[in-house]
Amino acid sequence: MAxxxxxxxxxxxxxxxxxxPVVGLGTAGYPFGASxxxxxxxxxxxxxxxxxxxxxxxxxxxxxxMGQAVKEALSLGLIKSRDELFITSKLxxxxxxxxxxxxx
Numbered sequence: 729m730a731x732x733x734x735x736x737x738x739x740x741x742x743x744x745x746x747x748x749p750v751v752g753l754g755t756a757g758y759p760f761g762a763s764x765x766x767x768x769x770x771x772x773x774x775x776x777x778x779x780x781x782x783x784x785x786x787x788x789x790x791x792x793x794m795g796q797a798v799k800e801a802l803s804l805g806l807i808k809s810r811d812e813l814f815i816t817s818k819l820x821x822x823x824x825x826x827x828x829x830x831x832x
Contacts, residue, residue, distance in 0.1 A: 734778050748814050752781035755790035764793055771797035775806050781814040786832055791817065 737747035753774045757767055767790050771782065775797065784791050794815060801807050823832035 735780070749779070749781040751779075752783045752814070752816065753779045755782055755784045755794060756788040757790065760787060760789045768793040768797045768800075772800055772806075775801045775813075780812060781816075783816050785818040785820075786823070787818075787820055 735749045735751050737749050740746045740748050753771070755767065755771060757763055771790075771794055774782070782794060784794050798807075798810060798813065798815075802810070807813065819829065819832055823829065
């Protein structure tokens, strides 16, 4: 993994060989959704320098750009698989209903 030696990692579980970077890159920008191109490029640059953990949220309006950056990182060979990345997200309170979770 590209982040070995530069970003500290911890085991995902006590019995797992898979590790998760302890530092994640936040993808919120202000105002939310204001600079789509910059957001995608920032995520792509972060992947280039070894970041493998990203924090997103529907309210940040960055999920689409995260997907675009991952797709480009795959095509450029920066990562071999989406499985190399940890992408966390949050569900807004108003979407925490059975019929709203998946669409959100």
